[in-house]
Amino acid sequence: MQALAELKEQIRQALPDLDVVIGWQQGYDALHTSPLFIRSEEDIDKLVVNEFCVVNPATYLREMRGGKKVGLVLKGCDSRSVIQLLQEKLLKEEDLTIFGFGCNGVLNHTKLQARFGDIGFITSLENDGTNVTVEAGDKKETVPFTELCADKCLTCSYPNTLQCSHFAGEESAKQADSATDKALEDFEKLTMEERFTFWQDQMRRCIRCYACRNACPMCVCKDHCLANSREPKWLSEDVDVQNNFMFQLIHVMHLTGRCVECGECERACPMDIPIMLLRRKMAGIVRDVFAYNAGTNAEETPPLMCFKVEEPTIEERH
Amino acid sequence: MSGSTGLLTEGQDLRIVGFLCNWCSYGGADTAGVARFEQPTDLRVIRVPCSGRIDPLFIARALLSGADGVLVSGCHPRDCHYAEGNFYARRRFEMLKQFLSVTGIDPERFHYTWVSASEGQRWQDVVTSFTERIRKLGPATKMAGGTGYDEECLKEIAAAVSLGDQCPCHKEKA
Structure with missing residues (x-):
């Protein structure tokens, strides 16, 4: 792996100016990686970059705000979440050093x-x-x-890290296998009733562990999450279909125009509930209506934070 | 009021939630009332300061809680009392409207529109046509927990456990 050697060298040079570099290391078996926090020289050699690097290291940024100089080793999809956070002014660009590489997809x-x-x-x-x-x-x-491979890799159009300070190895020439999302298309062939029944079945399995929320790099409210608020009280403590479904809708609505489709929520779900269907649908609507791809350009304004007096893409509702 | 015009057809009551902005649509509904325009009575109105105050989650929550329909109305674009509240709202409502279909909630059950304080006639049209639309769709499917397949699974597991050593899964080891 030439890219890995280059990455390590780049990190070695940049490390003296950084508090920590977040990447991946070998996990408890050959098929898993776990997050790696590089704080000293000897940690650098633990870094691995392979098809098991599924975790999005940008998720840890939420805990790292406040002047720390952070380095991140990011796949293309992960880098979008950083750009989106930069765009929302939740991070400062000067605090970040991003190490990029060409990703060829990760396994599920x-x-x-x-x-x-x-x-x-x-x-x-x-x-x-x-x-x-x-x-x-x-x-x-x-x-x-x-x-x-992970579902997101099938439709991935950003295999190379965006907006990175260092890029290692060759760029990935990986092409999206299909422009459209087949799983979502298949799902939308169902009737309304079938879909509603499907989600009720799925939400019934949900244990509301909030792993989807905690794994989400865009869920930045931490202790102020609406799901835990008592005043106003949006959700009861009951784990029933209605509350679980409402929680998912809260997550989706709060990610409208922000979700970078990194798939961390679904990956983290211990019950394997296909919640990415909801998020991909919403991201698709945002793309269709506002021609906006979250996390690709830090200069843009999120679509729900601005408006046009005449909306050419929104049908007039009478 | 008698049902002479056929607007107030008998039948089951529908639960339709209306979110109206204080400055235009609530006034419009008032105008319709003062002018004694006949209206269907299935709508429960919630008055909000501005359509920009309406979190799309209000609508989602109403629909998940068993509302048969949700009608949202604010000032016409460019006429917002707070200058731009309804411009933001329009984007949010449009997102929700298009999203609802994937959840299995019929997007037809949600409608958003604009009615000014002077448009009593228009308010009557809006509320009548929306109520008729919901009446055609019928009461919303109630949240029942799906097909209950997992309960079947649990029953199967319980049956297998009660077999003890006789269960086929023990055969291999024996």
Whole structure:
């Protein structure tokens, strides 16, 4: 990995001026990475960059505000959340150093698990970019990468880190496999009643652990989240379908025009509820109506923070 | 009031929530009332200072809580009492309107529009046509928890547990 060696070198040079650099390190097994906080020289060698680097390190920025000089190793999709936060003036550009690289997609553990049973059974996994060869127990299988990668990678149009201070290795030439979101299209073939029933079934499984909120890089309210507020009281403590559904709608509405579709919420969900369907739908509407892609240009104004007197793209409602 | 014009058809009561801004639409509804325009009675009005005050979550909450329809009305664009409240509101409502379909809530159950304080006639039209639309759609599907498939699963698990060692999953080890 040439990019990894370059990244490490760049971090080594930049580290004296930084309080911390956030990246990924090898996790508890070969198929997982965990977040790495580089504070000293010897930590640098722990850095890994591979198809298991699913976590968005930008999520930790929320805890790092307040003058700390932070370095971040970011995939293309992760960098969008930083740009969006910069745009909302929640971060200062001079406090950040971003180390970029070309990402070729990450794997989805839920898909691996669905295909090969428990992830613990997988003894080896080889990824050549187009095919993944997995050995689990006594069977060996080669599966196209697109069947095991995260959903966001299928429609990804930003494989290279945006607005980075340092870029390592070659740019990724990865193309989106399809311009449209197939899962969402399939879902929208259902009737209204079927969709409503589907969500009720899903929300019934929700345990409201708030992992989706806590993993979200854009959820910056921390202790002031509407979901925990008693005055006004939006949600009861009951974990029932209605409250769970309302919580998801709060999350979606608060991310309108801000969601960068990094997919962290769905990945963090312990119940594997496909909540990205809701977020992708909303991001698609924002794209259609305001021609706005969240987190791609720090100079733009978020679409719900501004208006036009005549809205050419909004139908007049009589 | 008698149902002579056919506006007030009998049948089940619908629960329609209306959010009206204080300066235009609430005045418009008042004008309609003072002029004794006949209106359907299914609408429950909540008066807000400005359409910009209406969080789209108010609407989502009403719909999830079993409202059959939500009608939002504010000052016409350019006529906002606070100059620009309804411009922001328009963007938010449009987002919600287009989003609702993916949740399985019929977007037709939500309507937003603009009525000024002098437009009593227009208010009558708006509220009548919206109520008729909701009446055609019928009462909203109530939140029931879906198909309850997980309860079936739990029953199956309980049945398997009660089998103890006789359960097929024990066979391999035996």
